[in-house]
Each structure stands twice: as C-alpha cells, then as structure tokens.
Amino acid sequence: MKITKVRTRVFEWKGHTVTPTPHFCANAMDELWDKGDSMGTFRFHGWTTVEIETDTGLVGLGNVALAPRIAKAIIDQYLAPLVIGQDPFDYEYLWQRMYRSTHAWGRKGIGMAAISGVDIAIWDLMGKALGKPVFKLLGGRTKEKIPCYASKLYRTDLKSMQQEAQSYLDQGFKAMKMRFGYGPKDGPEGMRANLDSVAAVREVIGEDIDLMLECYMGWNLEYAKRMLPKLERFQPRWLEEPVIADDIDGYAELNQLTSIPISGGEHEFTHYGFRQLLEKRAVSVIQYDTNRVGGITAARKINAIAESFSVPVIPHAGQMHNYHLTMSTLASPMSEFFPVHDVEIGNELFYYLFEGDPEPVNGFLDLDDDTPGLGLSLNERYFDQFTIIE
Numbered sequence: 001m002k003i004t005k006v007r008t009r010v011f012e013w014k015g016h017t018v019t020p021t022p023h024f025c026a027n028a029m030d031e032l033w034d035k036g037d038s039m040g041t042f043r044f045h046g047w048t049t050v051e052i053e054t055d056t057g058l059v060g061l062g063n064v065a066l067a068p069r070i071a072k073a074i075i076d077q078y079l080a081p082l083v084i085g086q087d088p089f090d091y092e093y094l095w096q097r098m099y100r101s102t103h104a105w106g107r108k109g110i111g112m113a114a115i116s117g118v119d120i121a122i123w124d125l126m127g128k129a130l131g132k133p134v135f136k137l138l139g140g141r142t143k144e145k146i147p148c149y150a151s152k153l154y155r156t157d158l159k160s161m162q163q164e165a166q167s168y169l170d171q172g173f174k175a176m177k178m179r180f181g182y183g184p185k186d187g188p189e190g191m192r193a194n195l196d197s198v199a200a201v202r203e204v205i206g207e208d209i210d211l212m213l214e215c216y217m218g219w220n221l222e223y224a225k226r227m228l229p230k231l232e233r234f235q236p237r238w239l240e241e242p243v244i245a246d247d248i249d250g251y252a253e254l255n256q257l258t259s260i261p262i263s264g265g266e267h268e269f270t271h272y273g274f275r276q277l278l279e280k281r282a283v284s285v286i287q288y289d290t291n292r293v294g295g296i297t298a299a300r301k302i303n304a305i306a307e308s309f310s311v312p313v314i315p316h317a318g319q320m321h322n323y324h325l326t327m328s329t330l331a332s333p334m335s336e337f338f339p340v341h342d343v344e345i346g347n348e349l350f351y352y353l354f355e356g357d358p359e360p361v362n363g364f365l366d367l368d369d370d371t372p373g374l375g376l377s378l379n380e381r382y383f384d385q386f387t388i389i390e
C-alpha cells in the first residue's frame with residue numbers, strides 16, 4: 001500500500017455558540033491586566049481534518065484541534081510531501097521523518113499537533129487495511145467497557161452548577177470535573193468563591209463520586225500553595241493544570257505538597273516531554289491529547305513509560321483518537337467525556353464534525369471489536385454549519 005494524497009480541510013463553526021459568562025474558567029491569560037474575555041484565545045471553534053488516500057482506495061482520517069489554519073499549512077507544505085509515496089505501515093519511520101525534518105520548529109506546539117493529525121490518519125488506515133479497530137493494533141481490549149467522567153461544570157451561579165452536577169448523577173456518571181472561575185488577581189473573595197463552588201458541587205454529589213478540579217493554567221505557584229490545603233477537605237481525585245505548562249518544577253512542588261494529586265499534560269508534547277514530567281514526579285495523572293502529543297505513535301510510547309512509573313494516563317478530551325489508547329492499556333483507567341451540548345468552548349464541536357464516537361451509558365463507553373480503524377467518519381449533516389476551507 002502506498003500513500004497517494006493528503007487532503008486537509010479546515011472546518012470553522014459558524015453555527016450558534018454560547019457566550020461564556022465572566023469568570024467562566026480561570027486560564028493562563030488571567031494573570032495579565034487585560035480586561036474582557038480572557039478565555040477568548042482558549043475557544044476551539046475550528047478543526048482540521050486530515051484524509052490520507054492510498055493506492056488501494058482506502059482513506060485514513062485524522063484530526064487536529066489547535067490553530068486549524070496553521071496546522072493545515074504545516075501539513076500541506078511540510079508533512080504531506082514526507083509521507084506521499086510511502087507505506088503507512090512504516091509508521092515509526094514516517095513519524096521520525098516528520099519529527100526530525102521539522103525539528104527546528106515543530107517538536108512541540110502546533111508543529112507536533114500537525115504531526116499528530118497525520119499520524120492518527122495513518123493508524124486509521126492501518127486498522128482499515130487489516131480490518132481491525134486501532135486498539136487491536138495497540139494492545140487489544142483491556143477493559144470490558146471504559147469508565148468515563150463528565151467534564152464540564154464551568155463556573156456559573158452555584159444553583160446552576162448544582163443542577164448540572166445532579167444531571168450527571170442522573171445519567172449514571174460516577175465522576176465529574178468542574179472548573180474554577182477565579183485566580184490570584186481575584187484575591188480572597190475569589191478564593192472564597194472557588195471554595196464555595198467546590199463545596200456546592202460536593203454537597204450535591206456526596207463523598208462517593210469522584211470530583212476533579214480544573215484550573216486550566218489560571219493560577220500560579222504561590223496561589224496554588226495557599227489553595228491546596230484549603231481544598232483537601234473536599235478530597236478531589238486530582239487538581240488539574242494549576243500553573244502554566246512550562247513551570248514543571250512548580251508542578252513537582254505542588255504534587256508533593258498535599259494529599260491532592262496534581263494532573264497535567266494536555267499542553268505537553270512527545271514521549272520526551274512526558275519523560276521530564278515523570279522523572280520530576282511533576283504529575284500524578286498524565287493527560288496528553290493524542291491529537292496534540294504526537295499522535296498514536298507517540299501516545300503508545302508515553303503509555304509504556306507511564307506504566308513503568310505507575311502513573312495513570314487519562315487523556316484530555318476523550319474522543320475516539322484517545323479512546324483507542326485507553327482501551328489498549330491497563331495504564332489508562334478511564335476517559336474524559338465532554339457532554340454534547342451547544343457549542344461553547346468548542347470541546348463539543350468534535351461531535352458535530354465526526355460521527356462514530358460512542359455514547360456513554362451509565363458512565364461507561366465501549367468500542368466495537370469489529371469496526372476497522374478508529375471508527376470515525378465526517379458528519380456531513382452539519383457541514384452547512386461550518387465554513388470549510390480546502
């Protein structure tokens with residue numbers, strides 16, 4: 001089999017979007033004096049699809065969710081020429097070819113996200129060629145079903161957060177993640193508001209449901225050191241991305257500070273990046289996203305390293321390109337799941353763009369043993385809700 005063409009398209013949502021409320025989600029921009037919508041640059045309302053065609057007629061489907069127009073340009077100009085004419089089953093060679101040839105600028109960030117999109121399409125191709133789901137090429141079925149956690153609960157009034165948390169209990173979820181709305185600039189009142197929102201959700205879900213807390217890089221080391229002891233009474237399953245991704249030593253200090261596990265990794269790249277996080281004991285839960293980290297070729301290597309450190313892997317976002325990794329290894333106990341609803345942050349856009357993702361039932365997802373590849377196709381029903389750039 002030879003790769004004959006790489007077709008990239010950018011899908012930019014033009015449908016209805018929900019305007020977030022102030023303090024919707026603490027984030028890395030909050031430290032600045034900027035006013036207005038600090039979460040603006042963290043809305044993902046565009047997506048790049050990667051379709052790799054072959055001389056057998058099989059087509060592999062990949063995706064990139066960051067800086068879609070840049071990702072498309074990188075793939076079209078730099079990566080496609082490196083894989084066209086090649087055998088997709090030489091996926092390690094092709095990964096190294098893309099990684100090394102763009103090493104001057106592409107080893108992290110959008111360069112590696114673009115490589116991820118091509119790599120995911122290659123693995124989809126290999127599964128389709130062999131008539132096997134991708135997880136069967138990685139390690140097979142390690143779980144009867146995949147436990148997943150409901151991930152939303154952006155900050156709003158406490159009553160609405162409690163109603164939302166109750167709705168996830170009613171759907172059978174045994175775990176859920178909420179977002180903090182305040183950080184260092186909001187002072188003691190913000191700290192109080194953060195604690196009150198956790199107390200409100202804990203009041204609804206009780207002690208036997210896992211609760212994860214998302215800071216989304218919106219705090220700093222000093223603030224996190226003050227907040228963590230105050231949060232211990234809520235026994236969160238983890239506290240996520242308390243500081244910016246480059247403050248690895250800050251992560252490590254927080255991870256040793258209290259009984260609360262620190263999680264991170266959705267903004268880290270390749271097995272080299274995760275080796276650093278693990279060697280420094282910077283995180284107690286790894287959360288790469290396969291469409292950022294280096295695709296399935298890199299993610300499977302990270303799974304093996306994490307297993308040797310006994311650090312669980314719970315990939316960012318759920319979504320099919322991550323579910324296959326979670327299914328294929330005991331190192332990954334569960335998946336994230338973004339409830340499908342109006343387009344807000346953009347996490348939910350995946351379900352408008354693709355079809356084939358499993359629906360959770362009582363907090364569990366399953367993958368089909370007989371669906372070749374990733375099991376995804378483009379969802380043409382919503383094409384009219386997107387501006388499509390070929």
Ligand SMILES: O=C(O)[C@H](O)[C@H](O)[C@@H](O)CO
Pocket residue numbers: 025151179214216266316317336345347
């Ligand atoms: O962990 C997550 O789900 C991400 O950090 C979210 O995608 C981000 O939008 C912050 O909630």
Ligand SMILES: [Mg+2]
Pocket residue numbers: 214216240241266316
């Ligand atoms: Mg996160």
